[in-house]
Amino acid sequence: MRITDIDTMLLKVRLENEIADSINRVSYIGLPLVKISTDDGLEGWGYSWNTAGGSEFAKELLDRYMAQSLLGKDPLRRKQLVHELFFVENFGWDFRLGRNGLAVMAASMVDMALWDLLCKRAGLPLWRVLGGFHDRIEAYDTHGGWLSWTTEELVSNAKKKVGVEGFRAIKVKVGSPDPEVDYERLNAVRAAIGSSTKLMVDANTKWDLETALRWCRRCRDLDLYWLEEPLNPLDIRGHAILRSKVDIPIAVGESLHNIYAFRDYIEQGAADILQADSTKVAGITEWLEVANLAEAFGLNIYPHTNIQQPLHVQLAASCKNSFVVEHVPWLLDVWKHPLVPRQGYFELPESPGAGTEVRADALEKYAVG
Ligand SMILES: [Mg+2]
Structure with a gap:
């Protein structure tokens, strides 16, 4: 060939x-x-x-x-x-x-x-070529947790996602100019979804270390499943200090471009959860290398995914230490074989390929x- x-x-x-x-x-x-x-x-x-x-x-x-x-x-x-x-x-x-x-x-x-x-x-589909481990993958929903939405919109969306669509995990964007505003918004969402639904938050690299520390102390009673990208992704030391002083698990990875950056985060104790993205590292090959590295250090990897669910669900399905994938319903009319979660889970595709083909x-x- x-x-x-x-x-x-x-x-x-x-x-x-x-x-x-x-x-x-x-x-x-x-x-x-x-x-x-x-x-x-x-x-x-x-x-x-x-x-x-x-x-x-x-x-x-x-x-x-x-x-x-x-x-x-x-x-x-x-x-x-x-x-x-x-x-x-x-x-x-x-x-x-x-x-x-x-x-x-x-x-x-x-x-x-x-x-x-x-x-x-x-x-064969990619997950079978890779030697599938999981039968299905849990989905968490981010679409509706946007910082540009009002608290009322957040709460009504969260109720719909959990009560009607069956999600057991949702993510909300944070980083409002006033941390108290974030707290009130999250508190309202937590009250709406109850204590058994996972609630993740994402700061998209917004803060300095002092702001992140104050924010985490203010929000410590919200039982957050993870805090994503609190700081500049180049500041590994800052993440390590933050992680040593707060109880909320720290997640990073969507802004890291190679396995060496992941190694340094792991080595410096700067992250609890890795979120490598196969479109940001050198493809599926390097994503799998990061996943293996994470497993050797006892860490889970939840692939960052705004649009690439048909690929990243298959990657997660092939790894013992990966079982949750993000859902944002963009580009569903672009992929030849789109994946949409039902009752909080992605089923695995059977179409041959990596899930990358476009209509x-x-x-x-x-x-x-
Ligand atoms: Mg993110």
């Missing part, structure tokens, strides 16, 4: 309503795509995404530097091919981009597409340029 074609595309999907967390206002998803074709007629799909400008640069990196290095190669030599992407034109070292940011995001698209090809060649009509509807 040889790679015969690399097609890249860029989609822009507007959200029905703009939402906000503590640092972002989000009105659309930018979705760069790659389709890798082979001489035996298979197509593998990979993607990255962003909630702000810049997605086009991952596509640009693929088009200008990376794609040509793949043509004619054996797609089953995935590790070698993805490794070499970081050294095309020497940009891996010359610009110190090699294992961070956009270069990793572009490489992750290729890694994902090569896994998708492998699964399709085997005629043909979505390509027409959302294409940029």
